Amino acid sequence: MIDAHELSKRYGRRPAVEGLSFTVAPGQICALLGPNGAGKTSTMRMLVGLSAPDAGSARILGEPVCLGAAVLRRVGVLIDGPAFVPHLTGTANLRLLWSATRRAWPPPALDDALDLAGLGAAIDRKVKGYSMGMRQRLVLAQALMRAPDVLILDEPANGLDPAEVRALRDHLATAAGQRAAVLVSSHQLAEVQQLATHVVVMHHGRLVTAGPLADLLRDAGAFRVEVDDTAAALAVLRGMPGVTSVAAPDPAAGGEVVVTAPDVQSSDLVQALVTAGVGVTSARRATRSLEDAFLAMTQATTGGRDDRAAH
Amino acid sequence: MLRIELTTQLLRVRTLVALACLAAVPVLAGLATAPDAGRRNGTQGGLFGAATYSALNHTMASLAFTAPLLLPIVVAMLAAAVGSADRDWGTLRYLYVAPVGRGRLLAGKLAAVAVTTAAAVLSVLVAGLLSGVAVFGWHPLRIIDAADPGTGDAIGRVLAASGYTLLCMLSIAAIAFALGLLLPRGAEALGAAVAFVVAASILNAQPALHSVAVILPVHYWQDWTPLFDPQGTARLAAGAMAQVATIAVATAVSGLVLIRRDPAA
Numbered sequence: 001m002i003d004a005h006e007l008s009k010r011y012g013r014r015p016a017v018e019g020l021s022f023t024v025a026p027g028q029i030c031a032l033l034g035p036n037g038a039g040k041t042s043t044m045r046m047l048v049g050l051s052a053p054d055a056g057s058a059r060i061l062g063e064p065v066c067l068g069a070a071v072l073r074r075v076g077v078l079i080d081g082p083a084f085v086p087h088l089t090g091t092a093n094l095r096l097l098w099s100a101t102r103r104a105w106p107p108p109a110l111d112d113a114l115d116l117a118g119l120g121a122a123i124d125r126k127v128k129g130y131s132m133g134m135r136q137r138l139v140l141a142q143a144l145m146r147a148p149d150v151l152i153l154d155e156p157a158n159g160l161d162p163a164e165v166r167a168l169r170d171h172l173a174t175a176a177g178q179r180a181a182v183l184v185s186s187h188q189l190a191e192v193q194q195l196a197t198h199v200v201v202m203h204h205g206r207l208v209t210a211g212p213l214a215d216l217l218r219d220a221g222a223f224r225v226e227v228d229d230t231a232a233a234l235a236v237l238r239g240m241p242g243v244t245s246v247a248a249p250d251p252a253a254g255g256e257v258v259v260t261a262p263d264v265q266s267s268d269l270v271q272a273l274v275t276a277g278v279g280v281t282s283a284r285r286a287t288r289s290l291e292d293a294f295l296a297m298t299q300a301t302t303g304g305r306d307d308r309a310a311h
Numbered sequence: 312m313l314r315i316e317l318t319t320q321l322l323r324v325r326t327l328v329a330l331a332c333l334a335a336v337p338v339l340a341g342l343a344t345a346p347d348a349g350r351r352n353g354t355q356g357g358l359f360g361a362a363t364y365s366a367l368n369h370t371m372a373s374l375a376f377t378a379p380l381l382l383p384i385v386v387a388m389l390a391a392a393v394g395s396a397d398r399d400w401g402t403l404r405y406l407y408v409a410p411v412g413r414g415r416l417l418a419g420k421l422a423a424v425a426v427t428t429a430a431a432v433l434s435v436l437v438a439g440l441l442s443g444v445a446v447f448g449w450h451p452l453r454i455i456d457a458a459d460p461g462t463g464d465a466i467g468r469v470l471a472a473s474g475y476t477l478l479c480m481l482s483i484a485a486i487a488f489a490l491g492l493l494l495p496r497g498a499e500a501l502g503a504a505v506a507f508v509v510a511a512s513i514l515n516a517q518p519a520l521h522s523v524a525v526i527l528p529v530h531y532w533q534d535w536t537p538l539f540d541p542q543g544t545a546r547l548a549a550g551a552m553a554q555v556a557t558i559a560v561a562t563a564v565s566g567l568v569l570i571r572r573d574p575a576a
Contacts, residue, residue, distance in 0.1 A: 048408045050574050067574055068412030077408040083401025085319050096315055097402075100409040142405070 001025055001181050002047060002150060006056035009042050009205075016042040017205045019056070024181045024198065026149075029172055031192040031213070032185040034202035035298055040185040041080065043202070044154050047183070048077050060150055073101055076143030078153040082135040086128035090119055090138050093127055097142055106145075113145035116171050118164070133159040140168065144175070151175060151182045157191055169195050193217075193290040203298045216293050221262030222286035225269060226255055228279035233257050236276040237269065258286060312411065312419020313426070320393050321427055329385045333431060334438035336381065337373035341442040344369075348447045356455055358539050365450035366443030367469055373439035375536055378476050379512065382431060383532075386480045387487035387504035389427040393420050394491020394565070395500050407574050417569050420488070421562065428484040432477045457541035468543070472535040475547050482528040482554040483508060485561035492568040528557040 002024040009017045017039040024030040034040050045051035047058045049067045057064060063071040084093045098107050107113075114123065117137040127135065136159040143151060151172070157165045165188075172195060176182050186192050192199070199216055201208040209216065221244075227233040230248050234257060237246040242264040248257050259269060266283045273280050320326060340362070344352055347363040354360075362372035374382075397403040406416065452465035460468065487504035494500045511529035514520050524530045531550025538545045 049410070050404055050407060067407055068410040068415075070410065072408050072410035075408070077405070079404060079408070080401070083405055085397075085400055085402060087323055088319065092318070096318060097405055097409055100312065100315055100406055100411050 001059075001061060002030075002152070002183055003059040003062075004043065004047060004056070005059070007043060007046055007053045007058060008055040009039075009046060009051060009053055011042075015205050017046070017053075017202075020202065020205070020207050021056075022200045022207065022210045024183050026179040026181050027176050028198050029176045029182040029184065029196050030198040030200060031196035032183055032200050032202065033189070033192065033294055034185075034208075037204075038202040038298075039205040040202060041154055042205075044079055044152055044183070044185060047152055048072065048075065048079060050079065073103075073146070074148055075150045075152060076146055076148035077151075078139050078143050078156055080154065081158070082139035084127040084135065084138065087126055089126055090117075090123040090130070090134075093138065094142055094145060098145070101146075107147070108145075109147035110145045112171075113141040116144060116167055117141035118167075131159075133161065133164070136160060137164065144171065148175075149180055151180055151184075153182070153184045155186055156184055157186060157188055165191060189289075189291045189294055199290075201294065201297055208297050213290070217287045217290060218285065221264075222258060222260045223266050223269060223283055224286045225257050225259060225266075225273070225283045226281035227257060227273060228255070228281070230255060230257060232276065233273055233278045236273055236278060240264070240269070240272050255281075312415055313422040315406075316393055316419050316423030317426060319396065320389065320423060321430065323392075326389060326392075326427070329388060330430060330434045333377065333382065333385055333434040336377050337369065337435060337439035338442045340373060340376065341369055341439075341446040345446050349450075351455065358536060361453050361455050361539070363447055364453035365447055366440055367452045367465060369443030369447055370436055370439030371469060371472060371539055373435055374472065374476055375533070377435050378479070378532060380508065382435060382476075382480060383483045383508050384505055386428050386431050386484045387508065388501050389431065390424045390484035390487040391491040391497050391500035391504055393423050393427065394488040395494070395497035399497050404574065413569050417566055421565075424484050424488050425481065428480050429477060432473065432480055436473055452539075454539055454541060454543070457543070460543065464543075468538045471545075471547070472538055475535045475551065476532075478551060478554045479528065479532045482557040482561070485558045485565075486528075489561040489565045489568065492565050492572070526553075528553050 005021050007017050007020040008015070020043060032040050032043065042051065046053045047060070047065060049065045049069050049072065052066070059065065060071050060075060063069065065071065085096065088096065095105055098105060117140065119134060119137060122130070122134060127138070130138065140156060143153065156168060160168060172182055184195070193213070196213050198211065199213050200210040225233065234246055234248060237243050237257065237259050243259055243261040245260040246257055261269065266285070270280050270283050344363050347353065350363065352360050352363040358372045358375045361368045363369070397406060451459050451462070453459055483504065486507060487500060490500035490503045491497055494503060508529060511527045514527065515524040515530050531553050534547055534550040535545055
C-alpha cells in the first residue's frame with residue numbers, strides 16, 4: 001500500500017506540493033493526474049525517497065520512506081524517464097541495478113519482465129544504440145523484474161507503440177490482480193481510462209479529487225434516453241418535477257435526449273415518457289470521458305486560482 | 312557497490328584507452344632509448360641518465376616522467392568519472408531506489424577510486440618493467456656515481472617510490488572525485504582537476520611563492536626521486552602527511568556533498 005499523508009514540498013519559494021494526501025491500496029491501479037507542473041513528479045520523488053518532504057510523510061507497505069530505505073526493495077520504480085549505463089548491454093544494466101540490492105541473479109520475475117520488454121537479441125546489445133522506446137521498455141523491465149509489491153511508474157507508456165501499451169496495461173492489471181499497489185502518472189488520459197481503477201487529480205500542487213475512476217466519470221444525475229419523438233420527449237421531461245435540465249445533444253440525428261435529474265430514478269423518467277405516448281428504446285446513466293472530467297476539474301481550479309490572484 | 316563502479320568505470324573503452332596511453336609511455340621511451348641499452352642514456356644524470364641500464368631503472372624513470380602531469384591527469388579523469396558518471400547518465404536515482412544508501416554508495420565509489428588509481432600507477436610500472444626487460448634486460452638497479460644497491464635495498468627503494476607515488480596520485484584522485492560530485496558535469500570536474508594540477512605545478516616552480524606551494528600536495532610529488540640519487544635517501548614523511556591530509560579533506564567534502572545534494576538532481 002502507498003500512503004501519502006499531508007505531503008508538502010517547496011523548491012525555493014515555489015510550492016511544488018501542498019498538503020497532499022491519498023492512499024493506494026493493494027489491488028488498485030491508481031493514476032496520478034495533473035497538468036504539467038501540477039507536482040506529480042515531485043510527489044513520486046517523495047514517495048520513493050528521492051526527495052524529502054518539507055512536511056507530511058510518505059509510507060510504503062506501512063514503512064516510512066527515506067533515501068535508500070529498505071522497503072524500496074519491494075518497489076518497482078520508473079521515475080524521470082529511463083536511465084542506463086550507455087556502454088553496457090541491456091542485460092548488464094539489469095544485472096547492475098539488481099546486484100546493487102545484494103541479491104543473487106536472476107530476479108524472480110525476470111522472464112516475464114523481459115517478455116514485456118520484447119527486446120529479443122537487442123537485450124545483449126549496448127544501450128547507447130537503443131531507441132527511446134527500447135529504453136523505456138528496458139526500464140519497465142527493470143521495475144517489473146523484481147516482482148514488486150508496489151509499482152510507482154512515472155509516465156510508463158512514453159515512447160511505446162499501441163501494442164506495447166496494451167501489453168503494459170495487461171501486465172499492470174495482472175500485477176494488481178496479484179495484490180500489487182500500482183501508482184502511475186500519465187498524460188495519456190484515454191490510456192489511463194482503460195487502465196486505472198482509481199485516480200488522484202492534482203493541480204498547482206494540491207489535491208483536486210481522489211477516488212474510484214468510475215465515480216469520477218459518472219455525470220451526477222444525468223441520463224441518456226433514446227426516444228422515438230425527441231420534441232415530445234423534451235416537452236414531457238421539461239415539465240417533470242426534479243428535472244433540472246433537458247437537451248437533445250444532436251437534434252439532426254434525433255432520438256436521444258440528455259436529462260439531468262439528480263433526485264429522479266431512470267424508471268420514473270421512462271414511465272413519464274411512456275405514459276405521455278413517447279416510445280423509449282433505452283435509458284442509461286450518462287458518463288463522460290476522463291479527458292472531459294479532467295479538463296473540467298483542472299480548468300475550474302485554474303479559474304478559481306486566477307480569480308483569487310486577480311483580487 | 313565496488314563491483315558496480317568497477318564494471319561501469321574500469322571496463323569502459325575510454326578508461327582502457329587512457330590506461331593504454333599510460334602504458335605506452337614506457338614502451339615508447341624504451342624503444343627510443345634502445346640504442347643506449349646497457350650504458351648511460353646520453354649525457355643525462357639521475358633517473359633518466361640511468362634509465363637504459365636495466366628494467367628497474369627504466370621503470371623508475373618512466374614513473375618519474377609520467378608522475379608530474381600525465382599520470383595525475385589520467386587519474387583525475389578516472390576519479391572525476393567515478394564521482395559524476397552515474398549522475399550524468401541518470402542512473403544515480405535508480406541506484407538510490409534500488410535501494411542503495413548514501414554511505415554504501417560513497418564507500419563503493421571511494422574504493423573504486425582507489426582501485427582505478429592503483430590501476431593507473433600499475434599501468435606505468437608494469438609496462439615499464441615489461442618493456443624494460445624486453446629492451447634492456449633484467450639487470451641490477453644502477454645509480455649513477457654510486458655503488459649498485461643490493462637486491463633487497465633496490466626492491467625497497469622501488470617499492471617506496473611506487474607506494475609514495477600511489478599515495479600522491481590518491482590525493483589528486485580524491486580531489487577530482489570530490490569535484491566530480493560537486494560540479495554538475497564530469498567534464499567540468501576533470502577540467503577543474505587538471506587546472507588545479509597545472510596551476511599548482513606552476514606555483515610550485517616559483518621560488519617566491521614557496522610559502523603557498525608547501526600547502527599544496529603537488530609540491531611533494533617528486534620527493535621520492537632522491538631515493539635514486541647517490542645518497543639514496545628521501546624525506547617522504549612531510550609529503551606523505553600532506554597527501555593523507557588532502558585525501559582526508561577531499562573525502563570529507565565528498566561526503567558532505569553527497570549528503571547535501573538533492574538525490575533527484
